[in-house]
Amino acid sequence: MPLRLLKFAFSREYPETRMFRQPDRLQSSYDAVIIGGGGHGLAAAYYLARDYGMTHVAVLEKGYLGGGNTGRNTTIIRSNYLTPEGVKFYNESMRLWQDLSQDFDLNLFYSNRGHFTLAHTDAAVRTMRWRAEVNKHYGIASELVDPETIQKACPLMDLTCAGHAPVLGALYHAPGSIARHDAVAWGYGRGADRRGVEIHQQTEVLGITVRSGKVTGVETNRGSISTSRVLCAVAGFTPRILRLVGLRSPLYIHPLQAMVSEPMKPWLDPIIVSGSLHVYVSQTARGELVMGASLDPYELHATRSTLEFAEGLAAHMLDLFPCLSHVKVVRQWAGIADMTPDFAPIMGKTPISGFYLDAGWGTWGFKATPVSGKTMAYTIAHDRPHPLIESFALSRFANYELVGEKGAASVGH
C-alpha cells in the first residue's frame, strides 16, 4: 500500500480513476433495486454482488452518496450491547470491521481506541455489571473498571464532574473503535460498482408498484423500473417510503445533532461516553473532538442545528473536561434518526412479498453497517431472514416480542 502512494508524488495528473461510474440512464429492469445510497444500502449491494453473484442491481440515491446519516454520525464502533440478540449481531459487525480496509483496499482510518461508558449512579453501575456479564458470556471483551483505571486512561478528565455527579466506575470495552465514515460508503460503493452494480445518484423514488401483494416495480424521477425485489435502506426517510406501499411502523423521527471542535494535539485516546451527562466524545486522527448528545426533544424531519443543543452539550463537556473552556466549536450538524420503541432495528421481510426493510437505525446504525449489509444481502438472495436478524422483524411489534435494547443505548434518550 505505501509504495502505491509514490505514484501520487510523481504523477502530473491525479493517478486514480473515479471511485465509481456514473451511469447516464436507468435500465428498464433490475434483479433488485436498493433505495438509499448510504452505508447500509451500498453494503447490501456489495455483499449481494460479492457473495451471491447478484450484480444486475441498482442503488438509487436521492441526494449524493453517503450524504445522509452515513456522513453525519459520530463514527463510534462497539459491540457491548445488553440483549443477547444485540450482542451477537453487533459482534459479527465488529469482526467484519477489522479487515474491511484490506477488503476494500482503501484506508478507512479504522482506529482501535477502547470505549469507556461512565457510570455516575449506583443504578448505572448495576446496569454496566449486567452488560459486562452478558458481553463476556458471548466472548466480548467488556468489564467494569474503577475510577483509578479511568483516570489513568484519561488524565485530563475531572472525575468529580465539578461535584455534581462523580464518576463511580465505567464499563470498559477494549475493542471500541472509530473509523472514517464517508470512506465506508465509498469503499462499499466502489466494491459494488466494480462488480457491476449501478449507483444512481440524484434519483428519487416517487412510487413503488405492488400487485397482489408483490413488488413489481419502482417509479423514480428518472423513469420507471420493473423489479421483483426492493430493499428500503433510507433511515429517517423510511416512513415516507412505507407510506408509498401502505405499511405502518412504530418508527418515529427525531433529529440527532453533533458538533466538532477545532483540532488539538492528541490528548484523548479512548472514546468517552456518559449516559447521565448525555455526552459521547472521541478525538479524530485530525485532532478534532467529535461530540454528540441525546436526540432532539420533539419530532422533526429537518437537519437544522440549534443553539440549545450546542450550549447543553458544551456545558456537559466542561463538567467532564474543564480544560476545554477555551476550545472553539467549528462545525455543528444534524441527522434524521428513525427511532424504534425498543432501540433495536427493524430488519428483514415485510407483509409485501419482495419488499425488504433495513430501518430503525436511530442512533446506532453506523457500527452495524457491515453486518446489516451482509445479513440483508442474505435475506434478499434467499428470500428468508438471516438467523442473526430474525428477532428484528417488523412483525415483532404485533406479536409483543420487543427486543429491549434500551439499556445499551449510548446515552439516555
Place this chain on the structure above:
Amino acid sequence: MKLIPCPINGLRPVGEFVYGGEVRPMPDPNAVDDDTWASYVFNRTGAPGVKQEWWCHSPSNTWFIVERNTLTDEIMQSYLYDEMRTI
C-alpha cells in the same frame, strides 16, 4: 430560540415545554381485535405533515394541543383539549 404558543401563558421558549407526541384516539380495547390494538400501541404516523400534538408547559403544568408541520417546524395554532378541532 424556538417559541411555543401556550394558550394560557402565551409565547414561551421551547425549553419550558415537554413534547407529548401525536394526538392518537384510543380504540375501545374490548371492541377491537389484537392486531388493531397492537397497531394502536406501537404504530405511529412517522411520515411528515401537519399533525396535532400534545405539549405541556411544564412550569404551569398546562397540557394543550399544538398543530405543527413536522417538516418545516412551523406552528399553525395551539389550543386547550376542550377546544379540540379537526384538521
